[in-house]
Structure formats: structure tokens, C-alpha cells
Amino acid sequence: MMYKMDANVKKAIMLVTVIMMCMLPHILSKSIMTIVCSIMGYLIIAGALNVINGYSGQMCFGIAGFYCVGAYTMAILMNTFHVSFWIGIIPSGLFAAIIGALIAIPTLKMKGMFMAMITIGFSEVMRLIALNWTSVTGGTMGIKGLKAPMFFGLKTSGASRYYYIYLATVLLFLFSTDRVIHSRIGRAWMAIREDDMAAKSLGISLNLYKIINFMYGAFWAGIAGALLAPYKTYIDSAYFTLDEGFNILSMVIIGGQGTLAGPFIGVTVYQFLVEGLRFAGVWRYIACAILIIAMMWLRPQGLAGNSESVLAGKKNRSRSFIKLPEVFSLDRTFGTRRLGKANIG
Amino acid sequence: MDGYLISQIVNGLCLGLIYALIALGVAVIIGIVGFATFTQGEIVMIGAYSSYYVFLWSGNNLIYGMIASFMITWIIGMILYKVCYAKFFDSPEYISLICTIGFSMLLKNLAQIIFGAEKKPMLNIIENKIYHLGIIELSRVQLMVFITVIVMVIILSLLFTRTSWGLKLKAVSQNREAAALVGINVDKTAMIGNCIGCAIAGAAGTLIGIYYQSAYATMGATLSMKAFTSATLGGLTSVPLAALGGILIGVTENIGIAFSSASFRDIFSFGFLIIMLIFKPTGFGRKRGARA
Amino acid sequence: MNELMLEAKGVSKIFGGLTAVDQVDMKVYKGDIFGIIGPNGAGKTTFFNMCTGFYTASKGKLFFEGKDITKMSSDRIAQLGITRTFQNIKLFKYMNVLENIAVGFHINTCSNVFDAVFHTKRYKKDEEHVMQKSMEILKKLGLQDYAYMMAGKLPYGIQRKVEIARALAVNPKLILLDEPAAGMNPMETDSLMEFIRLLNKDGYTIILIEHDMKFVMNLCNNIMVLNFGKKICEGTSEVVRNDQNVKEAYFGKGLTRGIA
Numbered sequence: 020m021m022y023k024m025d026a027n028v029k030k031a032i033m034l035v036t037v038i039m040m041c042m043l044p045h046i047l048s049k050s051i052m053t054i055v056c057s058i059m060g061y062l063i064i065a066g067a068l069n070v071i072n073g074y075s076g077q078m079c080f081g082i083a084g085f086y087c088v089g090a091y092t093m094a095i096l097m098n099t100f101h102v103s104f105w106i107g108i109i110p111s112g113l114f115a116a117i118i119g120a121l122i123a124i125p126t127l128k129m130k131g132m133f134m135a136m137i138t139i140g141f142s143e144v145m146r147l148i149a150l151n152w153t154s155v156t157g158g159t160m161g162i163k164g165l166k167a168p169m170f171f172g173l174k175t176s177g178a179s180r181y182y183y184i185y186l187a188t189v190l191l192f193l194f195s196t197d198r199v200i201h202s203r204i205g206r207a208w209m210a211i212r213e214d215d216m217a218a219k220s221l222g223i224s225l226n227l228y229k230i231i232n233f234m235y236g237a238f239w240a241g242i243a244g245a246l247l248a249p250y251k252t253y254i255d256s257a258y259f260t261l262d263e264g265f266n267i268l269s270m271v272i273i274g275g276q277g278t279l280a281g282p283f284i285g286v287t288v289y290q291f292l293v294e295g296l297r298f299a300g301v302w303r304y305i306a307c308a309i310l311i312i313a314m315m316w317l318r319p320q321g322l323a324g325n326s327e328s329v330l331a332g333k334k335n336r337s338r339s340f341i342k343l344p345e346v347f348s349l350d351r352t353f354g355t356r357r358l359g360k361a362n363i364g
Numbered sequence: 365m366d367g368y369l370i371s372q373i374v375n376g377l378c379l380g381l382i383y384a385l386i387a388l389g390v391a392v393i394i395g396i397v398g399f400a401t402f403t404q405g406e407i408v409m410i411g412a413y414s415s416y417y418v419f420l421w422s423g424n425n426l427i428y429g430m431i432a433s434f435m436i437t438w439i440i441g442m443i444l445y446k447v448c449y450a451k452f453f454d455s456p457e458y459i460s461l462i463c464t465i466g467f468s469m470l471l472k473n474l475a476q477i478i479f480g481a482e483k484k485p486m487l488n489i490i491e492n493k494i495y496h497l498g499i500i501e502l503s504r505v506q507l508m509v510f511i512t513v514i515v516m517v518i519i520l521s522l523l524f525t526r527t528s529w530g531l532k533l534k535a536v537s538q539n540r541e542a543a544a545l546v547g548i549n550v551d552k553t554a555m556i557g558n559c560i561g562c563a564i565a566g567a568a569g570t571l572i573g574i575y576y577q578s579a580y581a582t583m584g585a586t587l588s589m590k591a592f593t594s595a596t597l598g599g600l601t602s603v604p605l606a607a608l609g610g611i612l613i614g615v616t617e618n619i620g621i622a623f624s625s626a627s628f629r630d631i632f633s634f635g636f637l638i639i640m641l642i643f644k645p646t647g648f649g650r651k652r653g654a655r656a
Numbered sequence: 657m658n659e660l661m662l663e664a665k666g667v668s669k670i671f672g673g674l675t676a677v678d679q680v681d682m683k684v685y686k687g688d689i690f691g692i693i694g695p696n697g698a699g700k701t702t703f704f705n706m707c708t709g710f711y712t713a714s715k716g717k718l719f720f721e722g723k724d725i726t727k728m729s730s731d732r733i734a735q736l737g738i739t740r741t742f743q744n745i746k747l748f749k750y751m752n753v754l755e756n757i758a759v760g761f762h763i764n765t766c767s768n769v770f771d772a773v774f775h776t777k778r779y780k781k782d783e784e785h786v787m788q789k790s791m792e793i794l795k796k797l798g799l800q801d802y803a804y805m806m807a808g809k810l811p812y813g814i815q816r817k818v819e820i821a822r823a824l825a826v827n828p829k830l831i832l833l834d835e836p837a838a839g840m841n842p843m844e845t846d847s848l849m850e851f852i853r854l855l856n857k858d859g860y861t862i863i864l865i866e867h868d869m870k871f872v873m874n875l876c877n878n879i880m881v882l883n884f885g886k887k888i889c890e891g892t893s894e895v896v897r898n899d900q901n902v903k904e905a906y907f908g909k910g911l912t913r914g915i916a
Contacts, residue, residue, distance in 0.1 A: 078458060125642040131457055132400045136596040137641050139589070140634035147631045195773045202772030203758075203765050203782060210748050210759045217746035220708060221826055222734030222763035231769065261589065265402075265465050272462050277750075304473040311466030312447060319452070319459045 040186055044179035052178040054294045058286055059185035060247055063192050065271045065282035067239035070196060072268075073276030074205065075232040076212030078135040081122075081142030083264035085237040088115045089244025090254050091149055094162040097249065099155075104168030108245045115241025116234040118145075123233035127226050142264055150256040161255025165248050181250050188246060192239055197279060199235065208232050212277070269307075273314045275321025284322045370499060372622040373615055378506045380614020382572055384513050384607040386591035389565035391598060391606035392520065396537045396557025399449050399460045400600075405588025406471040407444075407562050411437050411569020412579035413475065416484050424489050429570050437566025440471075441559035449558065450551065453540060468588070475581040483580040486573045505575045512571060513607055516564060520603045533557050537601070586630075593637045599647035609648065612636070658685040660722075661830055661861050662707065662738070667716035668885075669702050676702040678885040679716070684830070684878075689856050690863045691876030693896075695905060699885040700865045701743055704832055707863075708740045709733040720830070735763050737829035741819045741836065743865075749808030753799060753818050756807050757790040760825025793821050797851070813844045824855075831855070833864040837871050849875055873897065881905065 044052055068082040089111045096107040122141050126134050149156045156162065167176035168184075175181050199205050207228045210218040215225060248254050266289070274285020292310060296303035314321070386404055393401050414436040415429035422428040448463035493504045502510075524530040535543040536553045544550045572587070573579045594613050598605030613633045620632030641647070664682040668675060677699040684690045692700050705711040707718060709730035718726045725733050748756050765786060771779040794800050797817050802810060807818055816836060823831055836852070837845045845868060852875060856862055866872045872879060873893040881889040881896060883905040889896055896902055 072458075125638070129641070129645050132394075132600060133596060133641060133645060133647070135400070135458075135461070136592065137638055140593065140637045143589070143634045144631055144638070147628070147634075151625075151627050151631070198775065199769055199772045202769075202779065203762060203767050203786075204769055204772055206751075206755060206759045207762055209751055209755075210762075213748035213750055214746045216710065217742065217748065218759070219710075219730040220734055220740050220742075220746075221760050221822065222731050222739070223759070224731045235769065262585075269462060269465065272458070301473050301476055304469055305477075308466045308470035308473065311469070312463055315459050315463045315466070316451060319455055 037190065041183075044182050049177075049179055052182055054290060056178045056182050056185055056250065057294070058290045059182065059189055060243055060250070061267065061270060061286045061290060062189050062283060063185075063243035063246070064240050065267055065274070065286050066192055066196060066279075067236045067243065068267055069271050069276055069278075069282045070200075070208075070239070071232060071236035072271065073278070073281070074200060074212060075208040075229060077126075077229065077232070078131060079138045079233070079236070080135045080268060081138030081140070081145075081264060082236070082240055082267055083259045083261065084122075084138070084142035084145035085115045085119060085240035086244040086247075086263075087142075087145045087149055087256070087259035088118050088237075089241030090248045090258065091156055091162070091244070092241070093245035093248040094165055094254050095155065097165055098162055104249055108242060111245035112238045112241040115244065116238040119233045119237025119240075120230055122237075123230045127229055139261060139264075142259070143261060146256045146259045146261075149259070157255070159255065161253055162248075163253045165252045165254070167249045167252065176252075185246060185250075188242060192242075193279065196239075200279070204228070204231065209277075269311050272321055273311065275323035278321070278323045281321050281323040288322070367499065369619070369622055371501075372618045374500050374502075376615035376618030377611060378502075378509070378614070379618065380611035381506070381509045381513050382568075382575065382610075383587070383590045383594045383614050384610030385509060385516070385568040385571065386565055386587055387594035387598070387606040387610040388513070388516050388520065388603055389561040389563075389568065390591050390595040391561075391601060391603045392564065393558055393561035394595065395524075395601035395603070396533050396561070397445070397449050397554050398537055398540075399452070399457060399464075400592070401444075401448075401464045401561075402461065402588060402592070403444060403448070403464045403468040403471065404561075404565050404591055405584025405586075406468045406475075407437050407440060407565040407584070408569040408572060408587055409475060409579070409581060409584040410440055410471065411566030412486075412573035412583065413479055413484070413569075414566070415570040415573060416486055416579045419486065419489060426489060426570075429489070430567055433566040433570045434563045437569070438559045438563045440566075441562030442555060444562065445555045445558040449554070468584075472581055472584070479579075479581060481581065483578040486577050486579055489574045505571065509571050509575065512567070517604050517607050524603070590633060593633060597637060597640055597647050602648070605648045658687050660684075661686050661688070661720065662863070663719040664703075664707070665717045665719070667703070667706060667713045667718060669699070669706060669711055670714040676885050677706070677713075677882075680880075680882070680885075680887050682880055682887075682890075684861065684863060686829075686861055687856070687859070688861050688863075688878055689852065689876045690861075691872040691879040692863065692865045692882060693867070693869070693872055693879060694882035697884075698882040700882055701834060702885075703882070704740065704834055704863075704865060707733075708738060708832060734826060734828075737827075738832065739823045739826040739828040739830075740832035741816075741823055741834055743834040743838070745812075745815045745819055747807040747815055747819060747822070749806065751807060752804050753794070753807055753810070753821075754790055754803045756818055756822050757793060757825045758786050760822040761786045761789065762826075764825075764827055790825065793824050796824075797821050812839050813841075816840065816848075820851075824860075828860070830861045830863065833862065833866075835865055835867065837866055837868050845871060 043055060047055065064082060064086055068079065071077055071079045092111040092114045093107050096102040096110065097104065122138065126137055129137060150158060152158070167174070167181055169175065175184055207218065207223045210221070210223060211225060211228060219225060247258065270285040270289045271282050272285070273289060274283065275281030289307065292307055293303055296306055299306070386408055390401060390404050393399070411433035415433040418429045418432040419425070444467060448460050448467055452460040452463070490504050490508070495502045495507060524534055532548050532553055535548060536550050536557070540550050576583070590613065591610070594610035595606040597609030597612065613636060616636045617629050617632045621629055660683060662682070662684040664680055666679045666681060667677060668679055669677040680703060692703065694700050702711065706713045709725065709728050709732065713726050717724060720733070720736055720738060723736065725736065748759060751759070765782040767779040767782045794803055797820070799814070799817060799821060802814060807815065810818065820833070820836065837848055840848060849871060852862060877892065879891065879893060879896045880887060881902050888901040888905060889899040
């Protein structure tokens with residue numbers, strides 16, 4: 020019974036949070052809403068990267084490549100083929116997922132740095148194709164004149180209105196990822212992360228599940244890109260540099276890999292640091308760099324991460340100086356709740 | 365057309381030698397410390413800057429410049445080791461990797477603040493003389509880069525295979541616990557390995573500064589990636605193969621450019637890497653990845 | 657005689673110049689508890705790794721229920737009905753015991769990503785099946801109290817049991833246990849022995865590697881002895897106990913001759 024209570028309380032908290040999130044544009048000024056929107060965008064892509072790196076333990080450094088594919092697919096669909104945003108969003112994600120599968124297949128047998136390098140290479144190749152294939156992608160000029168979509172006659176342009184599209188997508192992402200993670204597929208991913216030999220001995224096809232994992236991550240990264248295009252009304256390849264990819268990776272790791280809450284915390288901290296210190300000019304990047312290094316020293320498993328995970332390393336416990344209450348590892352509590360509820364039912 | 369292709373191949377070789385020069389340091393660091401580094405490009409930049417200021421002070425004395433950049437990057441290497449590697453030998457490899465990304469961000473932006481955003485010209489450090497070998501034209505700097513790469517490969521190979529000190533480094537790279545058990549100061553040895561890698565990059569920075577006739581804060585960004593690509597092609601830990609990888613990438617890039625346009629340069633290098641890794645998942649080397 | 661389950665025909669494994677397993681023939685019948693013993697480095701675990709597809713045999717062939725499994729990958733072999741435990745326990749440390757066992761149900765469930773997102777009937781049926789069966793298995797092994805604990809934090813003996821529980825979740829025909837009693841005290845070993853007998857009665861065929869002679873001699877109805885990769889003896893515990901080669905392998909030539 021306790022678990023059920025717990026679940027209800029959690030549902031209530033979530034509902035309140037969602038309502039508060041819906042109210043945000045009315046409370047906050049437009050300039051802050053711009054930051055919030057960029058946080059929302061990063062949330063999806065950081066979450067997607069977390070699915071690949073955190074849940075199945077692969078080393079994908081080239082998430083920006085999928086981001087790029089999604090954004091350009093959307094922009095081209097809208098600009099050249101005059102497809103509506105609402106129809107174009109799924110093909111953008113699917114196309115990124117297909118590219119994800121294409122990248123996953125050759126990297127199946129690779130580990131560590133080789134995998135990191137091949138994904139970095141892929142990300143750069145995607146960006147360079149976008150930069151050089153002028154007839155389709157506009158080359159250095161990018162694609163201009165994208166319009167924010169209409170939602171049943173309501174305009175969605177501008178940060179405080181487009182925010183709702185972002186919010187809905189983030190919620191959708193969380194909802195579906197939470198469900199996938201706690202299903203047979205998610206368990207297979209985690210098994211591969213924790214011990215691939217044991218996973219194999221239980222009949223889990225490493226190849227298949229790594230590909231599915233990559234496709235799922237790439238799908239959401241593509242969606243994140245697809246959302247970016249009409250929001251900015253203009254895209255060019257400069258949005259998808261390697262540094263951007265590294266930034267996203269840093270956000271995920273600061274927050275904590277392998278937890279649903281991790282990327283959220285990471286993205287929020289990082290973005291508020293970058294945007295909030297805008298007055299400091301170049302110095303804010305130094306603050307970010309110091310934050311990254313300090314986090315690795317103090318809490319290598321990330322703010323929301325759990326120190327027992329393989330992702331935190333062997334001697335983590337002595338090294339994690341900042342102790343956070345268990346509440347922050349939402350993922351664990353959710354996992355327990357899931358299986359516990361089924362047990363009662 | 366043939367002459368054009370040959371000149372492109374020669375250009376590619378020269379560029380490849382520069383990649384090779386930085387890749388050497390990357391291979392040394394991954395080989396000994398066991399961690400990858402994304403800071404190498406910034407070390408190159410620091411090397412270039414330090415020699416720039418020494419050149420200003422000493423009136424373009426190449427030896428002084430080299431020594432200065434070597435020493436300063438050695439010190440940076442020590443700091444880098446303490447910040448990014450020393451604590452993380454028991455952690456997954458991505459943690460130190462993220463640390464090096466943070467460190468490279470730090471160096472890049474600090475350099476921009478300290479040295480300013482504009483390019484520092486490094487003109488006429490070496491007399492610009494051109495040597496003709498048949499149809500091949502080599503400038504003096506290119507020749508120097510070439511000689512440095514060859515000498516470095518030979519010295520490092522000898523160091524790792526022939527000296528007891530090199531054996532120590534090798535032992536540390538293969539098994540830290542066992543190395544500690546036989547009485548090697550693991551921490552110090554790994555740090556020196558890292559410093560060697562960094563100092564090579566620093567010296568490379570001087571040459572690259574002279575080659576491109578300028579030093580600027582973001583000069584390392586693409587070079588770093590190219591060097592890493594070269595080292596990956598060479599199997600990450602092998603010094604001669606990393607040099608070979610660098611040269612191959614340089615040549616591939618320029619042959620590719622010969623048939624298309626210069627803006628496709630990076631597509632060829634990364635495409636080459638991806639295709640090579642698909643067929644040989646561990647690069648040219650036989651050994652598996654450093655810690656993977 | 658019962659039907660043949662696992663058969664090895666002249667299986668060898670060569671690492672570089674070292675022959676770890678040399679021309680081993682083995683026949684395991686349905687309903688057997690088959691023991692593999694031998695001194696350290698005799699190639700027992702290597703042999704296991706070949707049976708489960710982690711290594712590919714350099715020479716010879718392996719058949720499971722008449723099917724050639726020599727070149728199959730380990731996940732395919734698991735799907736055919738062979739599963740194993742590991743000498744150095746390989747649990748999913750960051751997942752709790754229940755989740756560990758739930759992973760074991762992987763090949764007996766079939767929901768995909770879409771089922772998971774939309775909570776379709778198939779997903780619900782799968783999850784219910786997994787929960788029910790996992791609880792059954794936990795009860796069978798007396799692990800109910802540990803269900804929600806992190807697997808990595810459990811005591812050693814319990815971890816071994818969880819690993820066996822996870823193997824059972826696969827619902828295999830053949831279970832390979834690699835040193836199941838290692839690190840257990842005599843009491844725990846006895847209860848493990850009982851448990852393995854029970855499993856055998858339930859219709860599981862079992863192959864195990866063990867160093868504890870008492871354990872093997874009491875439990876197994878057929879024993880194979882390996883030494884330096886070669887099979888030196890095979891038979892019931894009586895045969896093995898009185899075999900000269902086995903004595904020599906364990907105690908050395910001088911000692912046994914001297915006594916004789």
C-alpha cells in the first residue's frame with residue numbers, strides 16, 4: 020500500500036509542476052522566457068543523449084549530428100515542400116533515427132574512444148554536408164524565413180508562445196522515455212550497460228538493442244532539431260558544431276548520466292550559468308569550464324546520479340563530497356515504484 | 365592535371381606532417397596515461413604563443429622559442445595531469461575526457477582574454493627559402509616539420525623500446541597496479557609521460573605558428589580534432605602509426621580537394637576515418653583501445 | 657538412456673600457441689547433473705565459454721539437441737535454451753534483484769518500444785508474467801526479502817543465488833554453473849546442493865564446474881575430469897575417485913605411486 024500512496028503523491032506533485040510550468044510565460048519576462056525555451060530545447064537533446072550514453076553505456080559524442088539532421092529535415096520540408104510543421108515533425112525524427120541506425124551498425128563492435136571518435140567524425144560530416152550542399156541546405160547562408168506554426172488559429176511565434184510547443188514535447192519525451200526505460204527494452208539497455216557478457220548469456224542481442232537504443236536517441240535528437248528550426252526561424256550549420264555537441268555532453272554528465280532527472284538538472288544549471296553570466300562576456304565560458312572540471316572532481320556521477328552505478332566509477336563513494344537526498348535519484352524511486360505496483364496488482 | 369594532382373599530394377604530405385606532429389603527442393599521452401585528451405590543440409596554441417613572445421624578446425631566435433614553448437607546455441602538462449587525470453584512474457574514461465574538454469575550454473578562453481582575440485603575426489622567423497627536388501617544392505619550414513616528425517618518431521620509438529625508462533612508461537600504461545607493485549612510482553611516471561606528450565605538442569606549436577605565420581587563440585580547435593583522428597587511425601597508442609595516420613589524412617584531404625572544392629576538406633578526413641574504422645575497428649594498430 | 661542434450665565432438669581451443677582445451681568429447685543427457693572438475697588452469701571455464709558461445713571452438717563441433725551451435729553467438733545459444741552463471745559473479749549491480757531477474761525474462765517476453773510507450777495489452781501481459789514468475793523464482797530461492805535491494809550491495813552468497821535465479825528466469829533447458837559454491841561456507845554449500853537437486857527434479861539439466869570435491873562427488877551422476885585441456889577421465893563418482901590419472905593430476909605422480 021505504501022507504494023501506491025507514494026505514487027499518488029508523486030502524481031500530485033507532477034501535476035502541480037506541470038501546471039506551474041504552463042503558467043511560466045505569464046509570470047516571467049520575455050527575455051527570461053527565451054532562456055527557458057533554450058533550456059527546453061536542450062532538455063530534449065540532452066535527454067536523448069542520456070538515453071544513448073547513460074542507459075546503454077555507449078560513447079556517443081556526436082549527438083549534434085542528429086540534431087543537425089532533424090533541424091535541416093524540418094527546414095527543408097517546410098521551405099521547399101511547404102509541409103506543415105505538425106506533419107513534418109515526425110518525418111524529421113524518423114529520418115534522424117534512420118541515420119542513427121546507419122551510424123550504429125558500424126559502431127557495434129567498437130568501444131570507448133574509437134566509438135567516440137567515429138561519432139565525432141559523423142557529427143562533423145553531417146554539419147559539413149549542411150554547410151556545403153548549397154542547393155539543398157542553403158550552404159553558409161542557411162535556411163531563412165521559416166515560420167512558427169499555427170496551432171488551431173493561434174500564433175506560436177515568439178518565445179513565450181513557442182514555449183508551449185517545447186513544453187509539450189518535453190513532457191512527451193519524458194513520458195515515453197520513462198515508459199521505455201521501465202520496460203523490457205530499457206532493462207535490456209541497462210543490462211548491456213552494466214555487464215554486456217551477462218546480458219548476452221541471458222539471450223539479449225547486443226547488436227539489436229544497441230541499434231534500437233541509438234535509433235531512439237537519434238529520433239528525439241531529431242525532434243529537438245525539428246523544434247529548433249521554426250523557433251529560430253532561421254538555421255545554419257553554426258548551430259551544430261562539435262563544441263555544441265560537447266556542451267550537450269557536459270550538461271548530461273554534470274546532471275548525471277543514467278537518470279531521467281540528471282539531464283534536466285544539468286541543462287538548467289549550465290544554461291542559467293551561460294545565460295545568466297552574459298554580462299561577463301568571455302569570462303562566463305571560463306566559469307563553465309571551471310564548473311565542468313569541479314563537477315568531475317566533486318561528483319563524477321553527476322548531480323542526480325547514483326554513486327553505485329558503473330557510470331560513477333569504482334572509488335566514487337569516497338569522492339562524492341556533495342551528498343544529495345535520495346529524492347534526486349528519481350529514476351531509482353520510479354523503478355522501484357513500477358515493479359512494486361505491479362507486484363501488488 | 366597530373367602536375368596539379370602531384371602538387372596537391374605534396375601539399376597533402378606537408379599538411380599531413382603537421383597533423384602527424386600533433387598526433388605524436390596524442391599517441392604518447394593515450395599510450396602512457398591511458399586517457400584520451402581533447403586539450404592537445406590548446407597546448408599547441410600555448411606553444412605558439414609562448415614562442416611568439418620569446419621571438420619578440422629574443423629577436424626571432426628559433427632555439428630560444430622552441431625551448432620556451434617546450435618548457436611552458438611541460439608545465440601546462442603537469443597542471444593538466446593533476447587536474448584531468450590524476451584523480452580519475454578508477455573512473456570510466458569519459459570522466460577525464462569531459463575534464464579535458466573543460467580544460468581546453470578554460471585554456472582557449474583564458475588565452476583570448478590574456479592575449480587578445482586578434483592574430484599575432486609570426487613573420488620571417490625562418491628565412492623563407494624554397495628547395496626543389498625534381499618537381500617537388502619544399503619550403504624550409506616544411507622541411508623542418510618533416511625532419512622533426514621523423515626524428516621524433518625515431519626518438520620516441522627508441523625511448524619506448526630500448527631504454528629502461530621507456531619500459532617503465534610502457535609498464536605503467538599497461539597495468540598500473542602491477543607497475544606499482546614492482547616499485548615504479550606510477551603517478552610520477554604517468555605525469556612525465558603526459559608532460560612529454562604536451563611538450564611535443566608545444567614544440568609543434570612553434571613550428572605550426574611559423575608555418576601559418578600567426579598565433580591565435582582558436583588555432584588549436586580543428587588541429588586538435590585532426591590530430592585525434594590521426595591517432596585514432598593509428599590505433600590510438602602507437603607513435604609511428606599515429607604519424608602515418610596524420611600523413612594519410614593530410615594526403616586524403618588534399619586529393620579529395622583536388623577533385624572537388626576546398627570547403628569539403630574536413631568531410632574527406634572524417635569520412636576517411638569513418639570508412640577506415642568500419643573496416644579496421646581498431647585503426648592500424650592491433651591493440652584494443654587504450655582503456656576500452 | 658535419456659535423450660542426448662549437449663554433445664562435444666573433439667572440441668579444441670587454441671590461444672596463440674597455447675592449447676587451452678584439447679580434443680574434448682563430452683555427452684550430456686537430459687536430466688543429468690554433469691560435473692566438470694580439474695586442477696586450476698585445466699580449461700574448464702574455457703570449455704564453458706565455448707559451450708555458451710563466448711569463444712568459438714578452434715576445432716571440433718558442439719551440438720545442442722542435434723543443432724550445431726559451434727559458431728553461434730551467445731545470445732542465439734541462450735535463445736535455444738542454454739544459460740549460465742559466471743565464476744566471478746556478473747550481476748547487474750545498479751539494478752535491484754527483481755530487475756535483475758526481470759532481465760532474465762528477456763527472451764520469454766516480446767513487447768517492443770511501441771508497446772512500452774503505449775502500454776498495450778502485450779506489454780501489460782508481459783509485465784504481469786514477468787512479475788509473477790520473478791516472485792515465484794524469488795520465493796523458490798528464498799530471496800523475497802532482497803527483492804528491492806541493489807544487487808551490488810548484497811552479500812556474496814546471496815549474489816550467487818541471485819545469479820542462479822536470473823539464469824532460471826531464462827527458462828533454459830540446460831544450465832551451466834561455473835563454480836556455484838565458490839566462497840560459500842559449508843552450510844550454504846549444503847543448501848545449494850539441495851537446491852540443485854531440486855532444480856534437477858524440476859527437469860533442468862545441469863552442468864557445473866566446481867572445486868569442492870565433496871560437492872561434486874555427492875551431487876553429480878556423471879563427472880568429467882580435465883587436466884591441461886585434455887579429458888583424462890569420465891564416469892560416475894566411483895570411477896573418478898579410483899582413477900589413477902585423476903589422482904596423479906591432483907596429487908602428482910610421486911605421491912600416488914609412493915602410496916600404492
